[in-house]
Each structure stands twice: as structure tokens, then as C-alpha cells.
Amino acid sequence: xSEHNNEGCFFRQQLTDQQxxxxxxxxxxxxxxxxxxxxxxxxxxxxxxxxIENGDQQALLNAALKYWGFEVNKHLYGDYVLVxxxxxxxxxxxxxxxxxxxYYQENNGLAxxxxxxxxxxxxxxxxxxxxxxxxxxxxxxxxxxxxxxHISQLQCGETLIWQLHQSIELSHQYRLTHAxxxxxxxxxxxxxAEPIAPRVIDDVDLTGLFNQLPSxxxxxxxxITDVALAHFDSLVQASKSDxxxxxxxxxxxxxxxxxxxxxNNHRWCKDILRRPLLQQRKQxxxxxxxxxxxxxxxxxxxxxxxxxxxxxxxxxxxxxWCKILQRICQHYGKTLxxxxxxxxxxxxxxxxxxxxxxxxxxxxxxxxxxxxxxAYFPLQQISLANVYxxxxxxxxxxxxxxxxxxxxxxxxxxxxxxxxxxxxxxVEQLSVFLLxxxxxxxxxxGHFN
Amino acid sequence: xxxxxIPARDGAKLACHRYCPEEGSDxxxxxxxxxxxxxxSRRYANIAKACVKKGFxxxxxxxxxxxxxxxxxxxxxxxGQLEDDISDTISWFEQKQPLPLILGGHSSGSxxxxxxxxxxxxxxxxxxxxxxxxxxxxxxxxxxxxPGSKKSFLMNYWRxxxxxxxxxxxxxxxxxxxxNRKFLLxxxxxxxxxxxxxxxxxxAKMAALEGRVLNYSFNLMASVSVPKYSIAFxxxxxxxxxxxxxADEILNPSFLPMVAQxxxxxxxxxxxxxxxxxxxxxxLSGAARVLPQWLVQRWVKSAGHQEHKEQLLEQAG
Numbered sequence: 001x002s003e004h005n006n007e008g009c010f011f012r013q014q015l016t017d018q019q020x021x022x023x024x025x026x027x028x029x030x031x032x033x034x035x036x037x038x039x040x041x042x043x044x045x046x047x048x049x050x051x052i053e054n055g056d057q058q059a060l061l062n063a064a065l066k067y068w069g070f071e072v073n074k075h076l077y078g079d080y081v082l083v084x085x086x087x088x089x090x091x092x093x094x095x096x097x098x099x100x101x102x103y104y105q106e107n108n109g110l111a112x113x114x115x116x117x118x119x120x121x122x123x124x125x126x127x128x129x130x131x132x133x134x135x136x137x138x139x140x141x142x143x144x145x146x147x148x149x150h151i152s153q154l155q156c157g158e159t160l161i162w163q164l165h166q167s168i169e170l171s172h173q174y175r176l177t178h179a180x181x182x183x184x185x186x187x188x189x190x191x192x193a194e195p196i197a198p199r200v201i202d203d204v205d206l207t208g209l210f211n212q213l214p215s216x217x218x219x220x221x222x223x224i225t226d227v228a229l230a231h232f233d234s235l236v237q238a239s240k241s242d243x244x245x246x247x248x249x250x251x252x253x254x255x256x257x258x259x260x261x262x263x264n265n266h267r268w269c270k271d272i273l274r275r276p277l278l279q280q281r282k283q284x285x286x287x288x289x290x291x292x293x294x295x296x297x298x299x300x301x302x303x304x305x306x307x308x309x310x311x312x313x314x315x316x317x318x319x320x321w322c323k324i325l326q327r328i329c330q331h332y333g334k335t336l337x338x339x340x341x342x343x344x345x346x347x348x349x350x351x352x353x354x355x356x357x358x359x360x361x362x363x364x365x366x367x368x369x370x371x372x373x374x375a376y377f378p379l380q381q382i383s384l385a386n387v388y389x390x391x392x393x394x395x396x397x398x399x400x401x402x403x404x405x406x407x408x409x410x411x412x413x414x415x416x417x418x419x420x421x422x423x424x425x426x427v428e429q430l431s432v433f434l435l436x437x438x439x440x441x442x443x444x445x446g447h448f449n
Numbered sequence: 450x451x452x453x454x455i456p457a458r459d460g461a462k463l464a465c466h467r468y469c470p471e472e473g474s475d476x477x478x479x480x481x482x483x484x485x486x487x488x489x490s491r492r493y494a495n496i497a498k499a500c501v502k503k504g505f506x507x508x509x510x511x512x513x514x515x516x517x518x519x520x521x522x523x524x525x526x527x528x529g530q531l532e533d534d535i536s537d538t539i540s541w542f543e544q545k546q547p548l549p550l551i552l553g554g555h556s557s558g559s560x561x562x563x564x565x566x567x568x569x570x571x572x573x574x575x576x577x578x579x580x581x582x583x584x585x586x587x588x589x590x591x592x593x594x595x596p597g598s599k600k601s602f603l604m605n606y607w608r609x610x611x612x613x614x615x616x617x618x619x620x621x622x623x624x625x626x627x628x629n630r631k632f633l634l635x636x637x638x639x640x641x642x643x644x645x646x647x648x649x650x651x652x653a654k655m656a657a658l659e660g661r662v663l664n665y666s667f668n669l670m671a672s673v674s675v676p677k678y679s680i681a682f683x684x685x686x687x688x689x690x691x692x693x694x695x696a697d698e699i700l701n702p703s704f705l706p707m708v709a710q711x712x713x714x715x716x717x718x719x720x721x722x723x724x725x726x727x728x729x730x731x732x733l734s735g736a737a738r739v740l741p742q743w744l745v746q747r748w749v750k751s752a753g754h755q756e757h758k759e760q761l762l763e764q765a766g
Contacts, residue, residue: 207703211710218715380611382602384589384703392606393589397679414607442683443714 014109034061038080038100093159096184099326107150116221130283137266139255140320185340193337194241198249210385217436224436227376228253254321259309375424391431399441401449464517466509468497478549483558487649489516499737524666532565553578557673576688620698635667642667688718694727
């Protein structure tokens, strides 16, 4: 495995007039050089193949780009995002199933950064309400959009090339198919790393966890979707090693979407959404149709026997979850080694602890019991540091922006908490999302109001 | 220690007990300290002496109507007069001898500081500290359930409150009692706002000996409360310290850590010291240990402090 790079990078080129053709800002890398965030696992093989002296990563990356061009991510194995810049072009690419994230903003020029805050703090970021509704309805799904308008993220296995003239143009866009990505990811030899502690929720300090949520939201620059992320954050902070191996118990904390629930997923929290968010339903439905069509097309091509929810889990939920776990590690200067999940593991059900797909009444009951056990905060414990109580307090102390988007009427939130006792984890997720959203609105009013 | 009588804007003389470091030694900053409700500055001499030892000038201020200050005991002319008094005191010291100013207090005294920050901003402050701040306008900061809290919970949250945890007898000796009927009458009829609506526990004889004020009017009570603490705290931009006992009878032990994480700006220099076994009053002995350390870490021989001091001297000169 190559050395890890934990330094961030930032690039910005604004649209300029002819008097100032080179209005570029660069941090973390230079023109004519490659920037890599993450690690390679076949560095020695590629060195041999390209006849490069082993150990000179910059020479290797330059030679690999020259040799394979925009298909470089098919030949460099590992988990990374790569940026290459010269006077005329900017190329960005990511490995198959990359858990590292690169953000870019195509608004009045081009900007890219490994840290979301670097772009959202530029002052032009506004909230992407359609994405907000999607996250509330479906949870985290891998995709191009972020919670801000105009800020996108490079998708796994995607390559983009911009021509940097006075008008900046995206000249090339290519993405590895899901099948290609799985095939390439399986070729990765997992580097040695300290396994991170498994997810055990019995002995967690809930007050500490509750108080960790705002600082995590601030570091990530977006609302938190699950308490498990704060739990993971505390364990990463306590770990001693710089390279951590992801324990599969952390993957079971993800929000798995059942097939039947996919089309009416937001109904359970519909009462809590106000008009600006409800108006985004068309876009949510469109996105759901897109995903379903993509699933059907892939099934026809590959004759795979994954169900829709398994397919969604494999290609959208797990990658998104791994990305956010990696971002948490990156904030401590640590690297997370991601054990890639293949379709076999999904099909055998070794990772489906939280699936809500309806199979039979008995199984549904069992799974609902699982869901309850997965919730961190007990519903019947009234406490200052309890997410349900804190969500209801937002009615009294919430920000205008939050109250404009969410109907935090005590009667509505009280009914939600009372009636959703069989799906407590989803109420917990909603509460955490609302609380961290409101927190960000308080201290970044320009973005979240 | 010397006592200064500082004129407020209405002409009332406010007593300030000034503790200065030895002559010739460097003074890093000035602490303004506001005592807790019903008390006066006498009780806080140990904190002042501990800070003076570390090179800080300490000014213990008696609220109007308390201790040696002029004014009617147990009331004030209007809601908000106490923070106006702080403003006048700060201006007076600024004119005489400018130094970086750190504002804070104990219990209700720290709530007055919070109100001052909300009203006057922090331009004149270099830091602030809150020792067991008695924020009691809403239910959540309170450690124990009050009578009727089940009903309030149901009305606020539309859910049943599963438990009820009233305060034990021993804990009640620091918790004032509110007369709800008188409070509501004063709320509706402004001419009743100088009459007592809240009483602190304690015998009148002992109170007279200690110089305590046991009865508070509507005006005074409203002057030591913050309607929306989250809005007040979020404005703070100077280094801040919270000091509280884990056995505090008024504050829920989770409250200050929660405020620090959820209601203060994320990048602010903030510290929360929850001191084991100490209650609302005995926390003062712990504060005499913790507060000087917090001050030294931030204001002793830092370049920032020197710059700030030079700026102040320039402004004054």
C-alpha cells in the first residue's frame, strides 16, 4: 500500500475578463503535479509495468496519467481521489468504490476541494431542498448532489475533465459501471490496519454522544443523519492507530431501504414537512424512478438475482455510508480501510440487520425488534440529552429557517414520537437530522436558512 | 482591598470592592465579579484573593440594594437596570485605568452578565465566566421537577412524562420560592412590580446579620432571568468558562455541557468544569481553584494580551 495522504487540497478558478486570465487559487498541490488523497494497492505492479523507479509516487502518477489518460482509474487499484492540473486542463478521477470524497462547484468558474466546508464557506452556497427531502425520505444515497446547490461530489469510479479557458467547460465525463467497480474493488488487497472497535451500543455514554452531534455536524459541514456516526466519531478519536480497518458492525448501522417502503418512504414523516420541502416531492419521485429504471436495466444486462433493495444497498447505501465514515476519519488525520462488500455478502444477508422489507409477519416483527435495539436513545427516558425531547424543544428555540421547512408543532412531534414506537430508529434519525440542521442554521445562517 | 463607590446613571452609588495585585507587579487583566441572588460580595473574597495571587485585579460588585450599594433592597426601578449598572461600572473603570476586562459572576450574578452581553455586546470584554448560572426560565435547565412539572411537560410536548423527581428537603435550602399568584398579578398590573413575588429560604435574623436580601420584587426577579438562553449564549465571541458543581441543587448536571456544545459557536474558546461533590454554594471553593488556572492559561504573558493592553492604553492616552 502506498503512503496515505491526509492533506486536503483546494483549487479555484473564477471566470475572468481578458485582463486577468490567470485568476487561480491553489492549495495542497501544484500545476503539472498529481494530487492524490487516499492510497494505492498496486503501486509496485504499476511501477514495473511503466518502468518507474519504485517509491516515487509523483512520477508514477504522472506516468500513469500519460499512459492511460482518463482511464487511469481502471489500472490504479486502491481507494483514492486523484487531481491533475496543467495550464489547460483539470482532471479529477476516483477509484472504483472510492470512499474518499472530492467536492466541486461549477458556479461562476470552477472550484474543488476535499473538504466540503471550504466550498460552502465561499459565501455562495444555498441549501438544496430536493436533496434534503431525499435524505429525509431515503437516507444517505451515493450520488452527485450534496445538501448545497451548485456543490457536487465526484462519484465513485468517475472521471471528469475541464478545459480551463476563459470559459470553463466540462469536456469529458465518464463513470465506471457498477459491475466494473465491483470487479476492480475486489482486486484490492486490503492493507494491514488496526481494526476499529465494533459497534456495541449497550455501554455508550448517551449524554456524551448527544453532545458530540453538533461538533461533528460542524466538522462535516452538513446535518448528521444518524447517531451511529457520532458513536463512530468518538471511537475514531479514541483510537491510537492512523490506519483503521472498518469493522462490519459499522455497516449494519446504515439506513437500509425496504423495497415496498421505497415508493412511500416519506409518508411516515410527511406531517413534519412544510410546504417548501413538500414541493420537492416531484424531484424525489423522479429520482426514485431513475433508480428503479437503472436497476431494471442492469438486471436485464447482467441477469443478476439481487432484489431492488439489495441492489440499492450495494450500489448506493453502502458506498454513501463508507464515504461519510471515511470523512470522519479524515478529520482526525486517519485513514479508514474499507473492506469492500460484494453482492454475495448482500445476498447471504450477513449485513441486513436493519432491513425493513416485508417478507412475512413474523420476520417483520423480528426486524422491528432489531430496529428498536439499534436505536441509541430510549424513548421513555426524559432527559436534557435525549434527541426526542431536544427535537420537541426546537418548537420553542428553533431557528426561523428550520421552522420554515419543518412543522415542529409539539402536537405533531409528540404524535410522531408516540406512534412510531415500532420504528424508533427512524424517529431517532429524523430527530438527529433536525437538531443538527438547526444547529448549523444557528451558526451558518447564510447556508441553512 | 479598597471599596469604591461608583455613580450609576441615576445617581445611585454602587459599591465595588477592589482587590489589586501587589504594587510593582504586572496586572494581566481585570475581573468584574457579580455575586449571586440574595447574597453580597462578602462571600466571594476567597475567589478574589486566589485570582489576585495570579496577577489579576478583581472587582467584586454589590448589586444595587445589596451589600454596601445604594438602592432599595429587593427591588429595582425597571427590568434591566442591573445590566445598566454593570455598563456604568465598566465605563468608570475604563476611564480611570483601562485593562482587559473579564466579566462573570455566580448564580444569578452570571445571568446578569449574560443579560449585559445581550444588551451591550462584548466589545469591552476580553472574556467571561459563569459559575453555576441560575437559568430557570424554562424547565430543561432544572435539576429537580417542580410541582406541576408533569402538567407543563404534557402541555409543552404533548406526551406523558414518565417520571417525577422532586427535590429533597436538603436541596431546597438554596432554591427560592415563587408566589405564582403575585407574579401573575405583577405581570398584568405594572404598579405591583415593586412588591415581593419571590422569597429565598432562610431566617430573617440570620439574613440581617449576613446582609442578605431574602425577598425579590417582579422587577428584580425579571432582571436576573434570561427568557431565551440559547439566543443569549450564541452571541458570545470571547473566551468563556463554565464552572459548576455536579451536586448543584438548581442546575441539571447535563445542562452546561449541553449549552457549551449546542448553543455556543463551534470554534469558540470554551471550557466546562463540572466539579464533583460540590453544590450551588460549595462550588465557590472549587471556583477559587479552577478560575485562576483558566485565567492564567489565557491572559498571562500572551502576545494577544499585550496587544490588547497597548490598544487600550493608546485609546486612553
